[in-house]
Amino acid sequence: MVSIKILIYAAGACTLIAGILHLSLASNFIGFNLPVGIFLVAGIGQIFWTLPIVRIWGKIWNYVGIGGTIILIIIWTITRYPNIPITGRGLPVNSIGVTIEVLQIAFIILCAHTKQLH
Template sequence: MGSEMANTNRTLLYLGAAACTGIAGILHLMLVPSSIIAGIQYTTFFLISGLLQLFWVLPMVKRWGRIWNIIGFAGTAVLVGLTGYVIIESVKNPQSTPPGITELAVAIEIFQISYVIITAIIIVTKR
């Protein structure tokens, strides 16, 4: 019984991580149209980030292994820093931030941080 419960909990961790990265990816892709005006570098960043995060649902659901978990953890940790920077800049300079961007960035940050925490638990408790 204990082993079944552990497997169920582990499955929930992987599915939770997959959901968090998938939602963050969708939210990043939602920023693509409004970022076109700001410049190609922002559009490219949001497009690549969103697509990679959507792709990363697959390694989590399929449990591709520790190296994939570590890469996903590290990549998302970098995105947490970059998204945090965007939030800080938009709060410091609200007139240059299109409406809704700060709120969307906060939502992205929440899902990315959740992914990082869940993935850290998966990595640390790996059997």
């Protein structure tokens, strides 16, 4: 059976890497598009969220992290639809965006699995 510590560190690594990738996206576009600030805030939040996950601060921290990550996934999904009122057109799907979403989904699954083991 997989150690719970390994799952916790894997969840922390997922959110840390997703946060770093969000910051890299924000740094590329911050001067061109103000809503890109969402990526900046998300990246900082995800990098910070590594600490409560790895240090096991408690269930509430995990639930808030999972909820925030679900919101980010929903925002990403909505902004990819064509003819949306927010941007007027769907944003492109690229490899970094897909990687971030995979990491965020892995974070949710790992956090949920560690809660089942407690």
